[in-house]
Structures are given as C-alpha cells and as structure tokens.
Amino acid sequence: MTTTKKTPTRVVLGDEAVALGALHAGISAAYGYPGTPSTEILEYLLRSPEPGLTAAWCANEKTAYEAAVGVSLVGRRSLVTMKHVGLNVAADPFINSALVEIAGGLVVAVADDPGMHSSQNEQDSRYYADFARILCLEPADQQQAYDMTRVAFDLSERFHLPVMIRLVTRLAHSRSVVTPAPPATQLPLGHLPDGSDWTLLPANARRRFADLLQRQPALLAYSESVAALRPASTALGVITTGIARNYFLEHLANLPEAPSHLHIGTYPIPIEAVRKLADHVDRIVVLEDGYPFVERLLRGLLPGPLPIDGKLNGVVPASGELDPDVVRAALHLPDQRPALPPLNLASRPPQLCRGCPHADSFHALIDAMAEMEGPLVCSDIGCYTLGALPPYRAIQSCVCMGASIGMARGASDAGYRPAIAVIGDSTFLHSGMTPLLDAVAADADLTVLILDNHTVAMTGAQPTLVPSERLPEIIRGLGVDPDHLHVLRASRKGEADLIATIKQELEHPGLSVVIAERECIEAVKRDRRGRT
Amino acid sequence: MKLDVILAGVGGQGVLSVSAVIAGATAHLGWNVKQSEVHGMAQRGGAVLAHLRMADGPVFSDLIPRGSADLILSLEPMESLRYLEYLHPDGTIATDIEPVRNIDDYPALEVLLETIRATGKSILVDATSLARQAGNVKAANMVMVGAVAHLLPVTEAALRSEVETSFGRLGDKVLAANLEAFRLGRSVGVA
Numbered sequence: 001m002t003t004t005k006k007t008p009t010r011v012v013l014g015d016e017a018v019a020l021g022a023l024h025a026g027i028s029a030a031y032g033y034p035g036t037p038s039t040e041i042l043e044y045l046l047r048s049p050e051p052g053l054t055a056a057w058c059a060n061e062k063t064a065y066e067a068a069v070g071v072s073l074v075g076r077r078s079l080v081t082m083k084h085v086g087l088n089v090a091a092d093p094f095i096n097s098a099l100v101e102i103a104g105g106l107v108v109a110v111a112d113d114p115g116m117h118s119s120q121n122e123q124d125s126r127y128y129a130d131f132a133r134i135l136c137l138e139p140a141d142q143q144q145a146y147d148m149t150r151v152a153f154d155l156s157e158r159f160h161l162p163v164m165i166r167l168v169t170r171l172a173h174s175r176s177v178v179t180p181a182p183p184a185t186q187l188p189l190g191h192l193p194d195g196s197d198w199t200l201l202p203a204n205a206r207r208r209f210a211d212l213l214q215r216q217p218a219l220l221a222y223s224e225s226v227a228a229l230r231p232a233s234t235a236l237g238v239i240t241t242g243i244a245r246n247y248f249l250e251h252l253a254n255l256p257e258a259p260s261h262l263h264i265g266t267y268p269i270p271i272e273a274v275r276k277l278a279d280h281v282d283r284i285v286v287l288e289d290g291y292p293f294v295e296r297l298l299r300g301l302l303p304g305p306l307p308i309d310g311k312l313n314g315v316v317p318a319s320g321e322l323d324p325d326v327v328r329a330a331l332h333l334p335d336q337r338p339a340l341p342p343l344n345l346a347s348r349p350p351q352l353c354r355g356c357p358h359a360d361s362f363h364a365l366i367d368a369m370a371e372m373e374g375p376l377v378c379s380d381i382g383c384y385t386l387g388a389l390p391p392y393r394a395i396q397s398c399v400c401m402g403a404s405i406g407m408a409r410g411a412s413d414a415g416y417r418p419a420i421a422v423i424g425d426s427t428f429l430h431s432g433m434t435p436l437l438d439a440v441a442a443d444a445d446l447t448v449l450i451l452d453n454h455t456v457a458m459t460g461a462q463p464t465l466v467p468s469e470r471l472p473e474i475i476r477g478l479g480v481d482p483d484h485l486h487v488l489r490a491s492r493k494g495e496a497d498l499i500a501t502i503k504q505e506l507e508h509p510g511l512s513v514v515i516a517e518r519e520c521i522e523a524v525k526r527d528r529r530g531r532t
Numbered sequence: 533m534k535l536d537v538i539l540a541g542v543g544g545q546g547v548l549s550v551s552a553v554i555a556g557a558t559a560h561l562g563w564n565v566k567q568s569e570v571h572g573m574a575q576r577g578g579a580v581l582a583h584l585r586m587a588d589g590p591v592f593s594d595l596i597p598r599g600s601a602d603l604i605l606s607l608e609p610m611e612s613l614r615y616l617e618y619l620h621p622d623g624t625i626a627t628d629i630e631p632v633r634n635i636d637d638y639p640a641l642e643v644l645l646e647t648i649r650a651t652g653k654s655i656l657v658d659a660t661s662l663a664r665q666a667g668n669v670k671a672a673n674m675v676m677v678g679a680v681a682h683l684l685p686v687t688e689a690a691l692r693s694e695v696e697t698s699f700g701r702l703g704d705k706v707l708a709a710n711l712e713a714f715r716l717g718r719s720v721g722v723a
Contacts, residue, residue, distance in 0.1 A: 011559055013569075036571055117570070174594040175567040177559065249592040324597035336599035337617050343647065345614055346637040348542065350578030383576065460571070529702065 009179045012044075014171035017142040017178050018081075018109050019044035021149030024183040025105070028076035029054040031064035033430065034459035035083030036118035037172035038111035042081050043460070052186055057456075059465055060401070060430040061086035065093040068106055072097075072162075073198060075190020076104040077153050084112040084125050089401065089431070091128070097162050098132040099208040101197035103190055105153030106162040111172045114289050115321035118169075118458075120381070120400065122319065124290035126267060129164040133212055135219055136164040136267040138242040142176040144265065150181070155222070159215055168289045170321065171243050216268070223266040227273035232258040237281035238331075239264065239274070241294055244287035247327035254333055259285075269294055278306055285330055286310035289322045349389055357490040357518035358384045361451050362392045364495050364516070365422070368502035375418050375506075376411050380404040380432075382424040383458045384451050395422060402431025409435060409444045417445065418506045425452040425471060426464045433478060439511050440479040447505050448513045451490070453520040461523040468517060475513050484512035491518055534587035535685060536596045538618045540580065541607035542632045546673035547580045550605065552698055553677050557690040558586045568594045577634055579611055586685070605680055607659070607673055608632050609644045616651065624653040626680045628672050630660035655679055655721065662716040668709035678717025688718065 012020060019041045022030060032042040034057065045055040058064035061082040071078035082090060087110050094108065110128075113119040129136030137152055139145040145167065152163040196204050236259040240248050245263050252258060262277045264270060278284065284306060286295040295310040309315035309330065316322070316330050325337065352359045362384075369375040379385060379395035380403060387394045397407060408421035423432050428450055439446060452471060456462040466474065476482055484505060488498045498516055505512035537554065541547040551567050559565045568583040585591045598617045604625045606612030612627035619625065625648055631641055648654050659675035666675070674695060681691055692711060699710045 011555070011565070039571070170568060170594050173569045173571055175555065175569065176565060176591075176594075243594070246592040246594065249590075250597065323595045324593045328597065336597060338599050338619065338621060340616055341647065341650065343613050343616065344639050344643070345610055346635050346639060348577075348579040348611075348635055350543065350576035351634065353544075353577060386576065458576075 009177045011175055012142060012178050013040050013173060013175050014139070014142050014145045014167055015040035015111070015173070016044045017145035018149045018165055018167065019048075020178065020180060021146040022079040022107065022153070023048060023050065023053075024180055025150045025153040026077055026184040026186040027079050027153075028052060028104070028186050029068065029071045030079040030081065031056055031058050031067045032081035033058055033061045033064055033086055034456050034462045035086050035111075036459055037113055037167070037169040038081050038083045038086070038109065039459045039462070040172070041109055043462075057462055057465070061090035062093060065090040065097070065108065068108070069093055069097050069100070072102050072104040072106040073193065074104070076187050078104065079107050079109060081109045082111075083119065084110055084123050085119060085121065085400065086110070087125055087128055094128065094162070095132045096200060098134050098212055099200055099205060101193055102156055102160045102162055103193055104187055105156035107149065107152045107156060107165060108162055109149070109165040109167065111167040111169070112290055113169050115169065120398070122290065124293055125164065125166050126290065126293045129166070129267060132162075133216060134161045134164060135159065135222065136166055138166045138265050138267070139171060140243050140245040140263070140265060141171070142174070142178050145171065146178045146180060148265070159219060161212075161215070166242070168243060168321070170289070220268050220271065223268050224270040224272050226266050227270035228263040228265075229273050229276055230261045231277075231280050232260045234260070234280060235282050236260070237262065237277045237284045239277065239284060239286045239294060239298075241265070241288040244289055244322055244327070247322055247324050248287055248331075250324050251328055251331055251333055255331060264294060269297060274298065283307045283309065285315065287316065287322065287327055287330065292318075350386060351389065352383060352386050353521050355521040356383070357453050357516070357520070358387065358451050360492060360495060360518070361449070361490045361498070361516040362387045362394045364490070364498040365420075365449060365502060366392065366394050367499045368506060369418075372418060372506065375420060376408065376416055377420045377422055378404040378407040378411070380421075380423040380427045382427050384422060384424055387422070401427055402435055405432050405439060405448055406435035408446045408448070409439045409442065412444050412446045413442070419446040420506070421446060421448045423448065423450055424457070425450060425454065425468060426456040428471075429465055433474065436475070436480070436513075437478050444511055445509050446511060447502070448511075449502065450513065450515045452515050452517040453523070454517075455520045455523045457520045457522065461520060461526060471515060480511060480513050484508060484510065486513070487515045487517055489518055490516040533685065534585070534589070535603070536601045537584040537586075538596060538601045538604045538615045539582040539584055539606075540604060540611040540615055542611060542634065543577045543580050545580070545607040545632070546670065547582055547607060549698055550607070550673045550677055551582050551584050553674070553691060553694040554684060555584055555586070556694040556697060557686040558684070560690060561686055563588050563685065564591045566591045566594045579614055581615055603680060603683060605676060607676060609641065609648065610639065612648060613644065619651070621652070624655060624683065625651055626655035626657070626676060628659035628676055629656050630658065630672070657717065657720050659717065662720070663709075663713045666709050666712035666716055668706065668713070671710045671713035674710045674713040675717035675720075678714040678719075679721035681718050682721050
C-alpha cells in the first residue's frame, strides 16, 4: 500500500468501523434503534459529535429508517442502523425506498446474528436486499467495513438507491486495526426533487418500478467489477462471502493444493464470476455466514452436473454461525479438537443482575398469580425475557418486539383468562403502544404489566425516548381507564403493594395497566461511575 | 510468531478489560490483533468468552480454531475449563481460583482445581485476594494480566501503560489499585 501521508490507525469494532466510515463519508444524520449486534454503530456516532451531524436513537427501526429517507430527500447523506430483526420492523420504508429517486446517499447498516447470540432468529438480511433489488455490501473485516461504508454512500448517489451494509456478529463485535482515509465534508442541502419521483401513487410507482428494474444490469455490472476471482486448482473451487473468507484463508496454507477461490462481498451475486469459477473446477464448496443465499441460487431447482457442497447437503451445518472448525471440516482437513477428560461443569446461563428491579416485579407477579389456574403470561424482548429461566419460570412467550400485548389480547379474545402481557418500557414505546390501542378499542380483558427500568437495558442502557414520568399520560392518552392504571415501585419494600395491585387488576374483567417502576441497577452504577 | 488467547469469565468480571490491555500493548508492538467480544444478553451474569488473536503476520479468522489456543486466561476456575477444547496440547491455563457461585449446582472447587492442574501447564492464582490486598476486589482481572505477563510478547512497561489508558479515566484511586493488582499478579506469575 502506498500512502503519501501517514494516516493514524485506530483499533475499532466492526460496528465502529461502519460508524467511522459513515462519519468520514460526510453524513449529516444517523438514526437507529439499539439491538445487538448493531448497537455500537450509533453509539460511536453519539460519542463523536460533529458540527451539523444529527445522531439519534428513534422509537423504532421504522421511524429511524423514515427519518433517514427524509435526509436523503433533501440531498444530504444519512445512515440508519439496526439488527436483522429490526429490518422486519423497517421493512415497509426499506422496500419502498428502493422506488424513490434517492438523492443524498442512504445507507442502511444491518447486523445479522448467525448463531443467535442475542436474538430470536438468524434471518439473513441479504434476502431483504435482494427483495428490494438494491446493492448489498458485505465486509469481511474491519477495514472493509470502513471502506465499504464510504463506497456505499457514493454508490447510493450513483444509482439513486439505498445501499445495505450487512454485518454479522463476529465482525460487528470484533476489534481490529483500521486505517481511515481523509474525511469528506457534508453535502449542502439540495433542491427539492421532482415530487413524482417520491410520491408512490400507482401511476408513479409503476414508472419507478420499471426504472428500478432497468437499473438492475448496472448493479450487476458493479458487483461483477468488484468480485475477487483467483483461479488455481481445477479440482476444487471455493466461494466465500463476507467473513467466511477469513476462515478459508486461515486454513489455506494447510491445504494440499490451493483451491480456486471466488470471494463475493457485493450483491447482486456476480453471475459471470461464478460462471468462470464453475467452468474452471470439478467441485464447489460454498462458505457463507447465515442462510445458504448464494448456494441456493447456485444449485437452482434442478441438480446440475457440478457437485456443490454447503449447507444444503450438510457439508456445512445448516444452522449456527461459521467458525474455523466448521470450515476446516468442510475443506476435508483433519479434526484438530483435542480429546478431553470428562468435565463436570455446570451451565451458567445469563441471569438478571443482583438488585435488578425486574426480579422484584417477577416475584410480585408470581405471588399475585399463585392461586390462579394456568395464568398466561406473554412476554417480550428485553432483559426480562430471562423471566423464562429459573428461579422465575414466569413467562410463556417471547416472539418479537411488542408481541406481548397483541398476543395476550388475542388469547383473551379466544377465551383464555387470565391473560397477562409483560413488557419493558422501551419495548412498549417501540411497538407496544399500537397493540395497547387495539386492546383499548376492543375493551379486551387483559392485564398489561410494564416493567419500567427507565432505560433500554439489554443493549447497554441507552436512554429511552420519553422519561418514565410521562408513561402514564401516554397510556391515558391511548384511552386506558385511569382507574385501572397504576404506577408502583418495583422493590422489596413495595412488594406487598405491587402484589395486591396486580391481583386486584387480574380480577378486573377488562383492560388494566400496571407500571412497576425502578431504574435499572446497571444504569444506576454507570451514572455513579460517570460522576466520579 | 503468534499468540492465541481464550479469555473466559462471568459477565461483569472485566473480561473485556483484560482483552483491551493485552491487545493494546501488542498492537503497539506492530503486531496484528483481532479481538472478538461478547455483548448483549450473554453478558448478564452468564459465561463470557472472548477470543484474542495476535501475530506478527496476518491474522485471518476472528475466532481461534479449537485445539490451537496458546493460553486460556480465566477470571473464574470453572470457566477456565469450559473452553478447554480450544487449548493446544502445549498450552497453558491461567485462572483466578475464586469461584463465582451464582448458580445452584456449582461443582466442588477442589475437583475443579485438580482437573485444571491435570491438563498440563497451569497458573493458579488467588487473584481476588491479591486484588483485595491491592485495594479493589474488582481488579482481580489485572492481577491475572500480571500473572501471565511473562507469556506475552510485550514488556511489562507496555502493559502498565495500557492499564493506565484503560483505568486512568476512572480516577487515581481506581488506577492505583489496578496498577498494584498488576504488580502483585506479576510477582506471582514469574515466581
């Protein structure tokens, strides 16, 4: 590498490399909702104030995405960040933003979680990029996370489309050296675009969709231009995507013969590069972290003459994340795992912190339900999902953000009583208000217990959008009967009151909301540290 | 030259600080470093695993292949055994011997320690006691950094400087305790 000027290197997380790349690309705004493993992208930007840069947590991924689209409309660059399941929430603006004439670069950074380290599924965001028919860039390391994010903004403006950066946990949360390039300045505010390119009335949308389809060959030409094909052995070809490249390179020196190698870091899949590899080799191994996205298309519906190894024939496990050992086996290298003596280890699952307010709330809930037969407790996404584990075993479900209230309402409609929803304050603000409105409109018989710890705790105690004191007025505003709305303290001292109130409201044949409130113990500790 | 370290402990013990200090010092040496961390749900009082890879050549995978770690550095005795399949047959286990009993079925400590000793090279340190002696029981993680300093490719001064970078912002008292913890660990490690 030749550099005229020495650029200072930085040791950053993959997430932070994306943030730095966006910062240096001259973004004017960044939005997101916290979600592991994506949280540190926006946290980095919140720690790096720049004149003219707005960085803000939003109510949810959909509102965050829409704000970013608005920045693009007026000609400036914006980044929006979320975890993979967050893109489900933002799917509506995401898919439709591919139909408008993106002006300022719009980049959506999505962090997938193969192996489900901290998620309820391992869906692969590359399918979403394909669905929306936009470019997806998948970095293999921290430097690429930086470089690709910068390029993504240029591509977004060149093709007038949003561009996705797809990360996986092992890159998002791995730290390494990044050498930044000189930063670019922010774009000036642009002129208002032609409204017909942004107003998706059917007549406009048909024209815009035709235009999107016409741009596809140009997107493919771009991904062909950056595909990295290294022909070598004719016996074996290896296709890697994203960080799978690193696991392959880890073992390359130990292979008897260097395979031909195609690395894909940009989608749509570069068809010509794949064809060249396929023409050159007798067998292909596909290594990709996530779903068999490339492999499935490569196989097609009917078997072709070329043998293909991957997740679909079990050579690579179909679920879980890749690692060097999985890839080692797929490359037919001998197992290196040592023979171990019998170890009698106890498992140590995550648990609520000592002093956690949720622990007091669960104790109270369990006590209040003690004499009821088969109470149904639908819960939600957050630290309090740990209420499923011993010693509580207090919840029956956790599906997606906000589902607790909607599901409890449905179960109640179906005749099941008592139906209880347990949801945190931030999850309530994210996706709990609309199902509560449904429950109000239907006058459903259910009890909602809001565990209000004043913060987004699981992802590292980010601030909630609304101070806790304002939760009751929001809930009253949605139409909940003030006589059946209670705010109590979640503490050992207040336990008797909380038990009595929950019990009373479980017996009430209608909708009730009980807020059990006390600040997250980790947030309290962090605030104390901040003061010293 | 390469050094692959598995870092283990229980959420809240400061595993990532250990990783930051060692990685920082090694990066200053001009080595390539990759440090894979755990964030989110797993941090909540559960078993925590981090991979730290350092080499004077390229480091490709962020994760250490099983059977090839040079060192398991653990802040808790049972956790030091949880990732044993990562250890190279010639590798070393270094661990604090103070158990974290936040679960009901914690095994007998003597059996655990005997198992650790039987694996081959081991460095067993009463790091929690030494940290208490240094003035901050939470500095047991820096005792353990001191205890393995002789296995690392960096100087003692470079490690001390990283301890200063990591803990300086938390105030003089916290920093002094962590530096003393490092020193006490160092004296155990070389003995």
